Amino acid sequence: MNIHLNKHKKIVNSVRFFLDLLWGIPSIVYGAFGFSVMIYFGIRTSLLAGIITVTLFIIPIIIRAIDEVLKTVPTGLLEASLSLGATKSETAYKVFLKQCFPGVITVVLLSFGRAIGDAASVLFTTGFTDSIPTSLNQPATTLPLSIFFQLSSPVPEVKNRAFASAVVLTVIILIISVISRFLVRKYKKHNIKF
Amino acid sequence: MEHKSSIKVNNLNLHIDKQHILKDINLSIPENKITVILGPSGCGKTTLLKCFNRLTDLNEKVKIDGEVIINNENIFTSKTDISLIRKNMGFLSQRPYPLPMSIYDNIAYGLRISGRRKKKYLNKRVEHYLRQANIWDEVKDRLKDPASCLSIGQQQRLCLARGLAVDPEFILADEPTSALDPISSQAIEEKFMQLKQHYTIVLVTHILRQARRIADYVVFMYMGEVIEHGEAQEFFENPKMEKTKAYLKGYYN
Numbered sequence: 001m002n003i004h005l006n007k008h009k010k011i012v013n014s015v016r017f018f019l020d021l022l023w024g025i026p027s028i029v030y031g032a033f034g035f036s037v038m039i040y041f042g043i044r045t046s047l048l049a050g051i052i053t054v055t056l057f058i059i060p061i062i063i064r065a066i067d068e069v070l071k072t073v074p075t076g077l078l079e080a081s082l083s084l085g086a087t088k089s090e091t092a093y094k095v096f097l098k099q100c101f102p103g104v105i106t107v108v109l110l111s112f113g114r115a116i117g118d119a120a121s122v123l124f125t126t127g128f129t130d131s132i133p134t135s136l137n138q139p140a141t142t143l144p145l146s147i148f149f150q151l152s153s154p155v156p157e158v159k160n161r162a163f164a165s166a167v168v169l170t171v172i173i174l175i176i177s178v179i180s181r182f183l184v185r186k187y188k189k190h191n192i193k194f
Numbered sequence: 195m196e197h198k199s200s201i202k203v204n205n206l207n208l209h210i211d212k213q214h215i216l217k218d219i220n221l222s223i224p225e226n227k228i229t230v231i232l233g234p235s236g237c238g239k240t241t242l243l244k245c246f247n248r249l250t251d252l253n254e255k256v257k258i259d260g261e262v263i264i265n266n267e268n269i270f271t272s273k274t275d276i277s278l279i280r281k282n283m284g285f286l287s288q289r290p291y292p293l294p295m296s297i298y299d300n301i302a303y304g305l306r307i308s309g310r311r312k313k314k315y316l317n318k319r320v321e322h323y324l325r326q327a328n329i330w331d332e333v334k335d336r337l338k339d340p341a342s343c344l345s346i347g348q349q350q351r352l353c354l355a356r357g358l359a360v361d362p363e364f365i366l367a368d369e370p371t372s373a374l375d376p377i378s379s380q381a382i383e384e385k386f387m388q389l390k391q392h393y394t395i396v397l398v399t400h401i402l403r404q405a406r407r408i409a410d411y412v413v414f415m416y417m418g419e420v421i422e423h424g425e426a427q428e429f430f431e432n433p434k435m436e437k438t439k440a441y442l443k444g445y446y447n
Contacts, residue, residue, distance in 0.1 A: 075252070076291040077291045077294075079285070079291070080285070080287065080291040080292075080353070081293060082249065082252075083249060083283065083366075084280065084281070084285075084303065084304040084356065085278070085280045085304065085307060086303075086307050090307055094303070098294045098295060
């Protein structure tokens with residue numbers, strides 16, 4: 001990817017600028033945007049709509065962060081691989097990806113963390129329910145949202161459920177970060193340090 | 195004395211943006227010799243070297259006129275198969291850049307991308323090239339270790355082995371010893387002396403003594419121009435141009 005980006009500097013810089021802008025937009029704006037699109041098409045809140053919204057708002061984060069990771073690869077490595085007769089795509093997959101893999105994992109999991117913990121963007125788009133959805137068209141609830149709604153309930157049982165959700169959320173995030181640590185350590189040993 | 199020459203440069207001009215980096219270069223580089231390109235920093239030595247395997251393509255602002263003829267073919271035509279040219283040239287950069295994989299895979303990488311994947315064959319070739327670069331004894335017990343755990347000197351020899359593994363005719367070396375300790379440098383220099391029987395070596399350096407030690411043919415560049423080129427002995431003992439004399443006396447350093 002970045003191998004090609006060395007050319008076309010102007011286009012690249014403007015794309016980077018827009019991605020940075022998109023990154024900076026608060027997730028509630030994405031939620032509102034998704035909501036207004038849904039109203040336009042007359043769709044009701046559903047799991048699918050929420051998934052699409054969340055995807056929309058983490059895509060700029062992922063792209064831009066991976067871009068940063070790739071930028072750290074020195075051109076010498078690129079030249080070394082190319083001068084062995086490798087094509088650009090061979091270099092990208094076999095050399096760059098290997099060098100960047102730990103960074104890419106970190107990025108993906110970071111944005112996953114943001115997505116799973118985000119409440120605002122799905123507030124309007126997935127709606128709220130107490131039951132587990134059985135199809136993509138039904139409303140659903142993310143863990144943070146359910147904490148938010150259940151905590152404000154006067155019924156103590158429901159309140160307890162909020163704490164349960166909080167535990168589940170914490171455990172999920174813990175597991176993810178442990179896995180990512182493990183993967184990063186496994187792949188980091190081949191990395192060239194500069 | 196006329197040599198058979200395998201790289202010919204005709205009226206090569208290179209611009210980056212508006213800067214004129216290489217000015218009207220005309221050269222022929224003799225076969226199976228060590229040709230040393232000498233000159234102060236920033237005179238275009240490295241750029242000239244990178245023209246030979248078209249690494250200059252990486253920068254889109256580079257504009258090239260003129261031709262570089264390798265084995266009777268101009269490499270700056272659109273028909274040129276760039277990977278083929280690059281396979282034909284082992285390239286050693288200033289600092290070693292081992293690929294982010296094991297020592298074994300570093301050597302096998304070049305072989306694999308040219309489509310040779312048989313394990314037995316690879317094992318044999320890897321050993322052969324590591325021996326050629328005088329590094330076999332140091333790494334034979336840890337071929338599976340990441341290449342990044344080697345010392346810089348070892349890494350540079352590994353890069354040499356890697357370059358040889360794609361079976362080139364030329365070795366392009368861009369100040370290959372500038373980051374190395376004296377002993378590693380010596381090892382590389384000695385290797386070059388042995389290799390020149392089979393390869394055409396083009397070496398960029400700014401170390402005069404190194405050039406005296408190993409050069410057969412010298413090209414002196416200054417400010418993007420080739421000031422003088424000729425047989426090493428003739429060049430060092432009897433320089434013709436004023437600038438060369440001054441450089442040899444050390445005025446530019």
